[in-house]
Amino acid sequence: MxxxxxxxxxxxxxxxxxxxxxxxxxxxxxxxxxxxxxxxxxxxxxxxxxxxxxxxxxxxxxxxxxxxxxxxxxxxxxxxxxxxxxxxxxxxxxxxxxxxxxxxxxxxxxxxxxxxxxxxxxxxxxxxxxxxxxxxxxxxxxxKPLGHDLASCHEINLQVADVFGEEDTFRIDHYLGKETVQNVMAVRFGNPLLHPVWNNTFVDNVQITVAEEIGVEGRGDYYAKTGALRDMVQNHLLQVLSLVAMEPPTSLDPTDIRDEKVKVLRCLEPITADNAKERSVRGRYDAGAVRGEAVKGFLEEAEYKDADATETFVALKASINNWRWAGVPFYLRTGKRLSRRYSEIVIEFKKLSFSLFANDPNELTNKLVIRIQPEETISLHTLNKKPGLTRKLRLQPVELHLTEDPAQKGVSYDAYERLLLDAINGDQTLFMRRDEVETAWRWIDSIIAAWEEAGTPVKPYNSGTMGPGAATALVAVDGRSWYE
The missing domain is CATH 3.40.50.720 (NAD(P)-binding Rossmann-like Domain)
Known part of the structure; x- marks a missing residue:
């Protein structure tokens, strides 16, 4: 039609x-x-x-x-x-x-x-x-954002539903319009090489990072009352997580895809006051330098003086309680005034239980790196023999680029182009359903309540770094490190 x-x-x-x-x-x-x-x-x-x-x-x-x-x-x-x-x-x-x-x-x-x-x-x-x-x-x-918490989101949804049916309501998150985010499903469900290993038998951990160089200038009234958890994790990061972790849908019909995304969000283990210290980090940028340019700290900017309880950085260790992902940590982090602007998904596979190579410290694991911005790429990090005439086989890391199709070079579009076209055509695949948004808010609300009950502090970090040291420790305590 x-x-x-x-x-x-x-x-x-x-x-x-x-x-x-x-x-x-x-x-x-x-x-x-x-x-x-x-x-x-x-x-x-x-x-x-x-x-x-x-x-x-x-x-x-x-x-x-x-x-x-x-x-x-x-x-x-x-x-x-x-x-x-x-x-x-x-x-x-x-x-x-x-x-x-x-x-x-x-x-x-x-x-x-x-x-x-x-x-x-x-x-x-x-x-x-x-x-x-x-x-x-x-x-x-x-x-987005659809509300400030579950209660306000629910109220907005009720008001909209009085006029528009769910099949006519398109809740937009521009991250879902990005080519590499959509490619997650193609990589997962279109490749017999990767699909069988996309589970806790083979995957060691998953990392999702959305890093920004900019501060919160121009958004003071909004951001001082919101913070990084509500602004970024509730929508962008949880949408990416649900695509990475979802079960295979029965078809590519929008309803089937969104059914599986909701199931993932429902399986997220709540972060409580008892485990908030081990599973979450809040941060706020101080003065520093980004790309060689001096910048002010969050509280030094006049309109933010009353926002000393607002986080501009958050790192989380999330757990998905289902058969596929039990025991696999999902590390999420996002922040402003970080060292560089990029967004990526890293699927890190487990190490071999035994190595034949004397020089192999068994630290270079296979990784699938899906870069969302600034460039959109997918690469597989693996190992092969280092060239040479030495008697011993030596290993070296290699990166296999999965998105260098010459026919596609120069073909790019903004996420809003994709989403506007879908809305015009009535395709809801890349839009969020009501229960999906509300389920995400329910998990976010549990974290905010845990922070309040546990008195989780907002830790300072210098602008131009990758956040507070506690974010490094969040991963290091598990014997892992953030992929940089």
Whole structure:
């Protein structure tokens, strides 16, 4: 079915729309993948007409679209789809203007993208319904974070469900749109070499790292009340963990895939006050240097002075209590002002019980390294003979690159391109289901409660490092180390 779609972006002049959504939609037009889009209607509280909005969008795209991708002919076609209508999301009367515009040229499908504060999601959905803007085939996209805890998430879901059915609700996490994250399923379930060893018989540990160089500038009000656990672990890291650890789905149908992801989250062992010290680390960056540039500490930045209980770094030792993963630690870490920006998954396999090679310290284990950003690569780290005429066989590490297909070089896309295209086409595979999000919050809430009960401190670390020393100890106590 190729019914036309009207895409309405609430927060259409905001940062997310400017940096990600409008550039991604431009790219879809450039690739000829936006034929179903009839109109892109941005909303905001500012007074302006559609022509002024197009001019602003043109100027912003010059910044956020790579120069090599800019095509004036594409822009001229793209801008004809752009419209603007003033809507104060909290004012029900403003929605009449939006409904009039939608009804002026009716598209069979209306897709409402809520790029606003999550606290407004229920209000927006209610006002859309009251204004008669919601049709039988209407859909809604909800940006993360979905709430501040399980209770607020549950309340938002109830409010949205009053207007949109679960099959029409798309909860977005841009990490799921990244090529290498999607490739996890292809690597796991498409290769008879790897599928049989993806379990606790062969895997020693799994590491998931999301490291950022930037601080929390520009997000003070939000971050001071949130912290790294809620901001990053609840969504990005747990989504990646569930894809790595899930059982094979019965098919690639969205329901079957999401069923298996939820099962993983339900098997996460709670972190309690009794084990919080051994299983978690909280950190906060002090002054230091990142890429040779001096930066201030978190508490030195004026708007964060009252946030001394906020963590900008978190490391966790998670356990999945099921047959496949019992005994395999999943080490998670994320933080700001770290030494470099990267995200990766490391599957470290167990060492051989015996080595034939005298020079082999048996420390170089096989690893599958899935790099999510800045570059997207998959490599297998293994060992072979070191070349030479010596009598003894000597080993050397080698890295087998699994993503260097010459036909794919230069082919890349932003995660929002993938997710917007799927939302337009009604494919929920890479979006989160209600019970999935709420189950993740339930585990996160247990950690926050454990920290409060145990009085878990926030440990300082210098900007430009990889976090507090306690994060190294978290892994070292098990005889392991973070892959760097």
């Amino acid at each position: 190729n019914d036309k779609v009207d895409l309405v972006i609430f927060g259409g002049t905001g940062d997310l729309s400017t940096r990600k959504l409008l550039p991604a939609l431009y790219q879809l037009h450039r690739h000829g993948l936006a034929e179903r889009l009839q109109r892109i209607i941005a909303t905001g509280r500012r007074e302006m007409d559609s022509e002024t909005f197009r001019n602003e969008a043109h100027a912003n795209l010059q910044t956020f679209v790579p120069a090599k991708d800019w095509d004036t002919a594409v822009w001229e076609g793209y801008c004809q789809h752009l419209h603007y209508v003033r809507v104060d999301a909290s004012d029900g009367g403003d929605y009449e203007n939006l409904t009039q515009l939608l009804n002026a040229d009716v598209a069979p499908i209306r897709l409402f993208y809520l790029a606003t504060l999550p606290a407004l999601y229920g209000t927006i959905c209610s006002h859309l319904q009251q204004a008669g803007a919601v049709q039988e085939q209407s859909r809604v996209v909800l940006e």
